Amino acid sequence: MAQAPTPPPAGLRPDWDPAPGSRRRWLILAVGALGFLLSMFHRVSVAVISTSLADELGLDRVQLGEISAAFYYAFGAGQVPVGLALDRIGPRWTMTILAGVAVGGIVLFALAQTPGQLIAARALVGLGMSANFMGILAVMAVWFPVNRFAFLMGSLSALGVSGNVLAATPLALLAEALGWRTSFMLIAGLNALVALLFFLVARDRPPGAAPLARSGAELWAGLGRLARLPGFWIISFMTFFRYGFMAAVQSLWAAPYLVYGLGLSQLEAANAIFCIGLGYMIGLPFFGRLSDRWLSTRKWVILPGVAVFALLCLAAAGLRQIPPRWLVMAWFLSLGLASAPGQIAYAHIKELAPPAMAAQAMTAINLWTMMGAAILSQFLGLFLAGEPASLRGPESFALMWQVGAAGLGTSALLYFLVPESPVINRGRKQ
Numbered sequence: 001m002a003q004a005p006t007p008p009p010a011g012l013r014p015d016w017d018p019a020p021g022s023r024r025r026w027l028i029l030a031v032g033a034l035g036f037l038l039s040m041f042h043r044v045s046v047a048v049i050s051t052s053l054a055d056e057l058g059l060d061r062v063q064l065g066e067i068s069a070a071f072y073y074a075f076g077a078g079q080v081p082v083g084l085a086l087d088r089i090g091p092r093w094t095m096t097i098l099a100g101v102a103v104g105g106i107v108l109f110a111l112a113q114t115p116g117q118l119i120a121a122r123a124l125v126g127l128g129m130s131a132n133f134m135g136i137l138a139v140m141a142v143w144f145p146v147n148r149f150a151f152l153m154g155s156l157s158a159l160g161v162s163g164n165v166l167a168a169t170p171l172a173l174l175a176e177a178l179g180w181r182t183s184f185m186l187i188a189g190l191n192a193l194v195a196l197l198f199f200l201v202a203r204d205r206p207p208g209a210a211p212l213a214r215s216g217a218e219l220w221a222g223l224g225r226l227a228r229l230p231g232f233w234i235i236s237f238m239t240f241f242r243y244g245f246m247a248a249v250q251s252l253w254a255a256p257y258l259v260y261g262l263g264l265s266q267l268e269a270a271n272a273i274f275c276i277g278l279g280y281m282i283g284l285p286f287f288g289r290l291s292d293r294w295l296s297t298r299k300w301v302i303l304p305g306v307a308v309f310a311l312l313c314l315a316a317a318g319l320r321q322i323p324p325r326w327l328v329m330a331w332f333l334s335l336g337l338a339s340a341p342g343q344i345a346y347a348h349i350k351e352l353a354p355p356a357m358a359a360q361a362m363t364a365i366n367l368w369t370m371m372g373a374a375i376l377s378q379f380l381g382l383f384l385a386g387e388p389a390s391l392r393g394p395e396s397f398a399l400m401w402q403v404g405a406a407g408l409g410t411s412a413l414l415y416f417l418v419p420e421s422p423v424i425n426r427g428r429k430q
Helices: 024-048 050-057 061-077 079-088 091-111 115-128 132-143 146-166 169-178 180-201 216-227 232-261 266-294 299-317 325-352 355-383 394-415 422-429
Strands: none
Touching: 024 050, 024 061, 024 091, 024 115, 024 132, 024 146, 024 169, 024 180, 050 061, 050 115, 061 079, 061 115, 061 355, 079 091, 079 132, 079 355, 091 115, 091 132, 091 180, 132 146, 132 325, 132 355, 146 169, 146 266, 146 325, 146 422, 169 180, 216 232, 216 355, 232 266, 232 299, 232 325, 232 355, 232 394, 266 299, 266 325, 299 325, 299 394, 325 355, 325 422, 355 394
16 A cells, blocks of 8 residues: 655655555556557558558558658647646546547548548547657656656656557558458557546546646746746757657658668668667666666766767768668667667756646657657658669768758757756755
8 A cells, every 4th residue: 555645855855755655656657658659659550551541542652741740740739738738637637538539530540531531530649649658757757756757758668669569560460451441440449448547547646745726827827937948948959859850760761761872671671770769769768767866867868868869870971881781780779779868858857847847848848859750750851862762872861861960969069058957966966
């Protein structure tokens, strides 16, 4: 049985536990992790059925791109209202209501007969999934100690990446056996079940913890204070390029680069792309633990990771000869590892903002994260030397990597100006 929480000490310590011995918080985290896994699944689920969509509905590559991007744009547009809702009515109701929107969008997608219906359906799914990560982070922020947050967030994110895997071969096999429409109707049922479980087990705060009574006017005023918060725009700029560039490369532009630029086979390219995800999955919990416990710093884990990511992109931009296959695999693994520390930005902004603004701060950062994925995925191809299939040699893709190196390098330089997390830094000084 969970112990009653003790009042936080003066000058909140990073190891203070708001719900010692609680079993419910682990159950909430487990069900919330399933919801986030489904969100990651839907981000890339269109890719594996794209040929079926094109054949059945006569879609061209522009329409396929719009259908895929609709999820990200709606997801990003939902971040500010999601942050307000999480702080005003709490994660339990916010996430459950939005899950209903997502289920409706999945059903519409399964029944769609026109490109417009597919785009609208994907937008509904993106909006409905827009609280799945931020909502569970908001729960974690009030149920767990500060010095567990980055590790748990990294572990949650690593589990979520497995949703990308489920949207590949398993979805392809399911769609082949049942058809893509029936498959998505079944997936809608699974989403509804997870939403119901979350509503049944979730609580917005530990027993005995006082709710944050805030009016709508106070919440809107909080957005203005957030915009004036030291480091907010720098962290936003960093996460735009850090996640946006990795998502654009991993989900779209790595395959043309590896096949046409480096001469890899389709299987070898798939293996290299898998290495990015593997590096990311390994790095997320490792760097979270490094930040929480071993170094007790947010800034000095994030900044070196962004800098190394920029250097790896710069090396790719200067490549003029095709490297050995093992080096390509190791390099793509390193891209995933170098991107992982940037995820700690959510913990960093949460601890720079007042506690009552934690959800708003994290969702505001997530807005820029998802806009980075949407915009860079859609427009990074403009920096290629021509149509991907007509390109040969790594130098044809050099400008694409230069854009990534410039954005990430600028982010690393600016991050020197961001103050350290006052709470996690307090643990280092004790």
